[in-house]
Amino acid sequence: MKINFAVGMLFPCLALTSFAAPPKSSPQGMERTYAQNYRDMVLATCIANAYKGEKNTAMDAGSSVTALREWAYYDLEKSPSAVKALIDKYLARDYTNPLVESEIKGVKFDLLKCLDLYHSKELNALVKEVVIKPDHTYIQDNK
Template sequence: MNIIWRGGLTVSALALYLSVCHAQNSQFSFPGAGARPHAQNYKDMILATCVANAYQNDKSAAIDAGSSVSALRDWTEYDMERAPVAIKSLVDSYLVRNYHNPLVEPEIKDVRFDFLKCLDLYHSSELDEQTKDLVINPEHKYRQDNQ
């Protein structure tokens, strides 16, 4: 875990703060992404990007998914020069798909199946190929170097 010291926070003050936080919420835990391989985090980041884009008009969903994207970026080594364009292209290509379900559409007006599109993207061979092409040390884990 990287700690950025601000405002003269001492080790003892940090220990006190962490113990108070722990005492207040025994359910507190850390995301598991730091223990997962870079390749898996990259795929998870793409899924979160897709969800953030699909639900950009729902501010809560977009903020939550976008925050997850930011966190996953910190735990993933990938080609940061080529990836943004590749990610946008892949996500956009799935979100523009026109999924149709005649059983649901009479019941729900303007249904788009965006989450299903994101899941299809997540399980796609295109994402597998992009991951192989752009992820650095795909089996390596963030916590191997940052404990």
């Protein structure tokens, strides 16, 4: 009897919690700060450039860049050339790992380079230089 009561109480509670927070079905970029969206845009651009030979990967990353541009507020004159130079610098790095190279020839570690760029002091400095109202969000400024 106690089990039936417990189960009878548990299911309605679970049902309520599942309706309380529906899963996100759209991008959350408009809820993030302009600074974070700019950093994400640079990462997506790096990935698109690194994998331009991989059609689907480059197309998906490029589409993400386009969306992130809408949710970032930055200096459109300074940013493109600065981003290109920074990405080119990081993708030109020569990352080698003898253990991997002996097993798989031609590994370039491009994703690792893009992640290092994403976490770099250079990108932090660029964000401070070109992002306008870095702590604001798209939603905050477009209500």
